[in-house]
Amino acid sequence: MSKKNDSSFQQTLVLIKPDGLKKSLTGNILTRLSETKLNIVGARVTKVSRKLAENHYYHLREKPFYPELILYLQGKIHKKEKILALVYEGKNAIKKVRQIAGATNPEEATPTSIRGSYGRITTKGVYENVIHASSNEKEAQREIKLWFKPNEIIS
Ligand code: IDP
């Protein structure tokens, strides 16, 4: 079976969120992610429009923290209005990246994970957890299309 027909061979979206950029964590985060031995097949710095943020976090639109979450992803809270978007590819990419990212709540994340090391909970209640990582295959495919044009992925 060729690599690309193998269902464990996946692409996953990573976003270094505005707090990650503001705290100069890009190098540390990329170093941690390189432990996965996955390949980077896409990378771009971009501003996040309200529409893009709302689309990305569509599944959370009913949550009380949603308005704050949208401002957070847009960088309005950190006065750093951009993110670094990456696509990682390889065997079990989604699970490997999620494992190094750590749990959503930085207080519950393994202390050595990216979120456990660098995340925090703000007084307004948003989990500032420095990175996004797709959580399943359907989500990964939807999100990669949202953040990248097909010709920006070099697989
Ligand atoms: P994930 O980022 O681990 O996939 P999601 O449930 O998809 O978690 O939530 C997206 C983002 O929304 C989280 O990364 C975090 O920034 C924020 N968030 C999720 N749940 C909560 C919560 O209960 N309180 C505050 N912020 C949350």
Ligand code: MG
């Ligand atoms: Mg999620």
